[in-house]
Amino acid sequence: MSTLSISNVSSDYQGHVILHQLNLTLQQGEIVALLGPSGCGKTTLLKAIAGLQGISQGSIKINGQVLSGEGVFIASEQRGVGMIFQDYALFPHLTVGDNILFGVKGLNKLERQTRLEDMLELVKLTGLGGRYPHELSGGQQQRVSIARALAYEPELMLLDEPFSNIDAQVRHEMMLEIRAILKQRNVSAVFVTHSKDEAFVFADKLALFEQGHIVQHGAAETLYANPHSRYVADFLGTTNYLPVTVSSDLLLESPLGVLTSASLLPHVAGTHGQLLLRPQQMALQADTQGQAKIIDRRFLGTVCHYKVNQNGVDLEVSSPVMNFEPGQRVQLTVVGHPFVVFNDANLPT
Numbered sequence: 001m002s003t004l005s006i007s008n009v010s011s012d013y014q015g016h017v018i019l020h021q022l023n024l025t026l027q028q029g030e031i032v033a034l035l036g037p038s039g040c041g042k043t044t045l046l047k048a049i050a051g052l053q054g055i056s057q058g059s060i061k062i063n064g065q066v067l068s069g070e071g072v073f074i075a076s077e078q079r080g081v082g083m084i085f086q087d088y089a090l091f092p093h094l095t096v097g098d099n100i101l102f103g104v105k106g107l108n109k110l111e112r113q114t115r116l117e118d119m120l121e122l123v124k125l126t127g128l129g130g131r132y133p134h135e136l137s138g139g140q141q142q143r144v145s146i147a148r149a150l151a152y153e154p155e156l157m158l159l160d161e162p163f164s165n166i167d168a169q170v171r172h173e174m175m176l177e178i179r180a181i182l183k184q185r186n187v188s189a190v191f192v193t194h195s196k197d198e199a200f201v202f203a204d205k206l207a208l209f210e211q212g213h214i215v216q217h218g219a220a221e222t223l224y225a226n227p228h229s230r231y232v233a234d235f236l237g238t239t240n241y242l243p244v245t246v247s248s249d250l251l252l253e254s255p256l257g258v259l260t261s262a263s264l265l266p267h268v269a270g271t272h273g274q275l276l277l278r279p280q281q282m283a284l285q286a287d288t289q290g291q292a293k294i295i296d297r298r299f300l301g302t303v304c305h306y307k308v309n310q311n312g313v314d315l316e317v318s319s320p321v322m323n324f325e326p327g328q329r330v331q332l333t334v335v336g337h338p339f340v341v342f343n344d345a346n347l348p349t
């Protein structure tokens with residue numbers, strides 16, 4: 001049985017529909033990122049799961065129990081859901097220990113003490129239970145909020161942009177730490193972010209939003225390699241599009257010549273479309289007779305990104321070769337991979 005099941009969920013503010021018939025399921029221990037630009041409805045869905053926002057259609061269930069919908073609305077505090085917010089939301093006048101145990105009910109003194117010590121150890125704050133929030137760093141405060149959310153053993157953890165206030169240098173490490181804690185406890189989680197990089201690091205699955213719709217969801221690798229639309233492709237990384245005509249099951253005609261896909265194309269011969277090419281799906285070789293020309297160069301540490309022109313088409317290409325100079329002739333090849341071609345007929349005009 002899935003931990004979280006969102007079926008056909010719509011939600012509105014004063015009759016203005018924000019979420020449109022969303023479907024999403026989450027297995028025990030899975031982490032999903034709700035990903036999308038500002039204002040697309042991610043937080044509204046998180047609030048609906050938490051019971052802080054009503055729904056107008058569909059249902060939300062945890063472990064098969066209806067929380068919202070079908071005539072039922074379970075109060076937020078009875079949902080078995082832990083929440084971690086961007087601003088930590090710790091009580092400043094309570095110690096770390098009291099913050100962590102705030103929502104824990106039904107344990108005797110000894111059990112509470114044991115629970116607290118377990119939590120402090122889990123989030124690597126052993127010995128700091130007597131401190132106040134202002135005596136901790138931002139990262140430590142965020143760990144207290146995680147410990148507090150985990151202390152009452154939620155079925156599901158909801159995280160609303162929890163890393164956006166954390167220094168970029170420690171953010172990555174912190175994301176991995178929190179992910180490890182959730183995985184260790186086998187707690188399912190829903191994580192809101194507008195950053196694909198955070199989503200890739202933290203989540204197992206992505207649900208990509210566009211104006212209140214989930215336009216595609218699944219494993220991050222699947223969305224990256226097989227996006228259903230240019231919106232999804234563009235959101236998940238740098239893209240190039242090459243105008244092509246499908247000439248057979250495997251072959252395309254393009255300004256770079258005939259290209260061969262590593263898997264069968266679903267388009268009929270004669271279809272005009274746009275071939276998606278990521279910067280790393282092309283390779284460059286020094287060649288004074290090459291048809292491509294380096295236009296610009298950007299150093300990115302482990303690779304260089306080059307703007308390259310061939311037959312009037314500009315392409316962004318990633319290369320481990322660092323020393324191509326603007327103006328230099330090179331040979332550009334498309335690295336073998338299963339092609340993704342967006343049909344021109346389906347593109348927005």
Ligand SMILES: Nc1ncnc2c1ncn2[C@@H]1O[C@H](COP(=O)(O)OP(=O)(O)OP(=O)(O)O)[C@@H](O)[C@H]1O
Pocket residue numbers: 013018036037038039040041042043044045194
């Ligand atoms: N209380 C409210 N009353 C009316 N409209 C609201 C309310 N809260 C949010 N909205 C609207 O609902 C839409 C979705 O907002 P939501 O906060 O879910 O977006 P989001 O994807 O989480 O954005 P962000 O990344 O900026 O937090 C927006 O158009 C927003 O203006």
